[in-house]
Amino acid sequence: MAEARSAAAISFAVTHDGVSVSYDQELLRDIWHTFQRSYKKRYARFLNDFKTGMFPANPITFSLVVVAIAIFSVFHQDVSFGIVPFIQHYILHYIVGDGILGQTISVLIASLLVWFLLVQTIRLTLKALLTYKGWMYENVGKPVSKPTKIWLGILHLIGSKKPMLHSFQGALPHLPLPSLDETVQKHLESMRSILSDKEYEELEFLSERFRKGVGRRLQRYLILKSWLSTNYVTDWWEEFVYMRQRSPIMINSNYYGLDSMREVPTTNQAARAANMVFAALQFRRLVERQEVSPFAISPRTKVPFCTYQYERLFNTCRVPGEEVDRLLTWADARHVACFHNGCWFKVIVHNGKRLLDACELQHQFEAILKGDWRPQRGEQHLGALTAGDRTPWAQTRRAYFRSGVNKTSLNDIERSAFVVILDDEEVGYDENDSEKLDHWADTMLHGKAYDRWFDKSFNFIFTKNGHVGSNTEHSWGDAAVMAHFMEWCLLQDLMVYGYDENGNTKGEPQVKIQPERLKWDIPEAAVSQIEKSYSVARSLVEDVEMAILVWTDYGKGLMKKLGVSPDAFCQMALQYTYYKNQHKFSLTYEASMTRLYREGRTETVRSCTVEAADFVKAMLDSNQTAEDRLALLRKASEKHQQLYRDAMCGKGIDRHLFALYVIKRYLEEESPFFDKIFPPTYLLSTSQTPLNQCEQDMPAHISTDDRMRLVTAGGGFGPVADRGYGVSYIVVGEEQVSWHISSKISADNTSSNEFREELKRSLIDMKRLFTDTQPKKDK
Incomplete structure (x- = not known):
């Protein structure tokens, strides 16, 4: 339609008086407006890209460099590292001579080069600054360490310069590549709670062979890729996990x-x-x-x-x-x-x-x-x-x-x-x-x-x-x-x-x-x-069964009183519910982001830890006291928080193993270790929906009651495994958590409705950990 109208905007006809040209003024005006809008957007994009590439510097800093070099040049002092005299005597001398014009141009060019070098030095320093992740491991409720205070102060100062959306992109560090030994050991630990002693010994043997054998060769190739790419895993993740999948993307x-x-x-x-x-x-x-x-x-x-x-x-x-x-x-x-x-x-x-x-x-x-x-x-x-x-x-x-x-x-x-x-x-x-x-x-x-x-x-x-x-x-x-x-x-x-x-x-x-x-x-x-x-x-x-639970009996307020993070509390509630529903522990997936690094997407937190399993068993053991169960809950939560922080800081397991597996497929290598563990089957796949990402856009007159009135139920996804559950949750305020549960009707071992009812009972049981461990006057 648009092409046909464009063709009709101008028409030519040959008559006995010559060539006749007719045109549609309104249509040509529309085409001109489209052309203007297109190039305005291109110019604006170019200007924004230039600003973000120079951040935290700006035109004012360039002006200061020009003034400084010019003033020192007047007094025959060179602070341009020899750039001004070189340009003036060896380049411009043959074009404009040695007059004031040549000196002015030399100062401007030298100032631009010096300013550019200073900007790049600042951005490299900023990139080194952003590699610090000690702030992630600060204990909540305890004084912040001095290095973190200094680090946050510097970032706050830089943030006051009104950065744009992509101002930090070029300064973000690359996703670090974990060592092979570290990943293999962490993988073993993540499988301990779901394997029998015999199965664990077999995996231990295969892991050691992999670590000393083909794994080292695969790791060398991956090190090379990490040096040559912005992010060693994201391109492969998007290609093999998403783009090459031939099954339906719906659900x-x-x-x-x-x-x-x-x-x-x-x-x-x-x-x-x-x-x-x-x-x-x-x-x-x-x-x-x-x-x-x-x-x-x-x-x-x-x-x-x-x-x-x-x-x-x-x-x-x-x-x-x-x-x-x-x-x-x-x-x-x-x-x-x-x-x-x-x-x-x-x-x-x-x-x-x-x-x-x-x-x-x-x-x-x-x-x-x-x-x-x-x-x-x-x-x-x-x-x-x-x-x-x-x-x-x-x-x-x-x-x-x-x-x-x-x-x-x-x-x-x-x-x-x-x-x-x-x-x-x-x-x-x-x-x-x-x-x-x-x-x-x-x-x-x-x-x-x-x-x-x-x-x-x-x-x-x-x-x-x-x-x-x-x-x-x-x-x-x-x-x-x-x-x-x-x-x-x-x-x-x-x-x-x-x-x-x-x-x-x-x-x-x-x-x-x-x-x-x-x-x-x-x-x-x-x-x-x-x-x-x-x-x-x-x-x-x-074949899909969805069950949504809006839990309003309590929210993150009670979870904090128990001394655990809301996310860890929810994960432990899911482990407790899943075990009662399936009578076993299974590999669990919790999505964690890696956007602290350039082109970062997600990493897996394997929530079914040994500590989580100990907590679940204690909840089902009538001989355990509420104090013992609460102690195990806190221990499991601390372990979970450690894993979550590691995942955000590029120290996870799954993306590293995935990248090694891709190289193994490219090289057509044999690996009994990968044959055993890949692809991992997550029978419980979970994710938390983030909230309150628009605090700076929130009008000041909105009260807490208004926020609760406007609150969303979050979102969810379909079951990842045929015989598993998909669970998404969103912690809303002090008194509400919403859960989205999915499973397949064709599976004889799952039911979203039954999981929801079991989850209710789990949340009631976990609330008793608070009421049963508090003095009567605090209940």
Whole structure:
């Protein structure tokens, strides 16, 4: 459509009077605005990249260097390390002579070179500074050590210079490569609680052979890769864990998020969609201008994190391949793709001059909702291609979506800023009816298997009664970035933009643009493959059981009174619950981030430790006292915290073993050790959803009660193992923890509902550790 209109903007005709040229002024004006916007964005990106590359220096520091060199030059003193006289006498002398012009140019060039060298020295010093991780191991509640105080003070000073989103990227250290001996030993320790004595002895023997044999050769290759790459594991992780997987990404890879449980600002679906889409586009603008804070741990400590994942949040899509997928990000997108009632639309969000306001977006969404639309052949279930196996989708895409209207419409979906789903489901939270929240989770995780575009970086899903959620493709980024984005959008929607008394967006539309209906010409062979993918996706959907628990009896307040970290408490509760549910211990996965390092993603914390197993056994032993159990809980929590800190500091196990395994496959080496342990089967896969990443954006007038009213239920993911559980949790305030539990119905050993009920009993049991160990006056 756009190409055809561009061609029609200017036309030539040969007449008896000569060549006649006609043109469409309005269309040419639109093309000129598009050209201007494109180059403004390129210039702004170049300028921002230059600023971040020079941080913490700025143009003022350059001016100071120029002034200093110039003043000393007047007094015939050279502080430029010989650069000024060299340029003046050996280069400019033959061009402009020895006059004032040559001296001025020499001073400017020398100042630029000296300033550049000083900046790079400062940034290398900053990089060395950021390798310090002693602050991670400071004990909570005890005085902070002097080195950490000095370190935090320096970072606070640097942070006061208003860094941009990517200001610290070039200064972040590379992910350190652990020693082979350390990793093998830690791996052995992580398996002790789940293996019998005989199995452990066998693994001990294989580990020692690996450590002294082929492991050393693999480690040498990995050392070389760590020297030559920014991050020794991330590129392989994204390729082999995500892009080369041929199974469906729906449920198996994508994850979901929910909005506020108790606060629905409007039941007007179009208005809610408009406000949230407008908020998302404002966040995209912040990312483009690099105005998002690079400090992700805490605004007070000012510790920078890697921010490269933010660049792939928008205008990004996973494109299927027969053997390996690709992740593509486009420089700009002036529209979002929208799905409703089996039909796809293109919704304009930028008219070439400015972003459309929320009220102008609402007009387009209302037109979609009120229109009498009928799906074209194959269109209703088209999204199921992204929910089925990857190779058939790649083959179908190549055969039937590479030309004509199909290519144009597919480009409009894949190259959109993101996808908006105007759903026909109603969801909500009822503390007396858990099935409602379970249904909400089902809706966001997979929907109807065809009413999402699972390849897109994220889908914004708006239900019929005004709730919002998201479904996120995993290869581009992890949940912490998506949680930050969702939290920011919800804050703007609920506390800044708001709605009028009728539930509509505020303001009056200045322009009224109609959404564009996407056109399709899908042949019968493609329709047949769409239905096959839909059948595969439906079988996955029907096999997933979700159970959500919103626990309001207590939260992190009680956990802190017990003297344990909230995350460790939750992990011990899960170990206790899993053992009662399965009557055994199993390898446990807890996701930890490694974004303290450049291009860092995640590491695994193996939560099923010997200390955790001892605590669980004590809870089930009637001969143990509450004091003994509490002591074991604290010991297990301390061990867990140690493992979590190690994982964040690049001292984990799994990513190192994964990289060694990749090299082993490349070299076609034989390894009984890897044959035994790889790939690891995590029957309990867990993750904590981060919260309060927008403290600096929180309006001052919001009270604690308001925060609880706006609180989200977090998000979750599908089961990772066929006979295992997936559990995500979010610790909200002093009195609430939400749990998202998933499993497969086809597994005869798991049940999400039963796990939820067992988890309730576990949380009650663990509360007794507090009540039974306190004096009566403190109870």
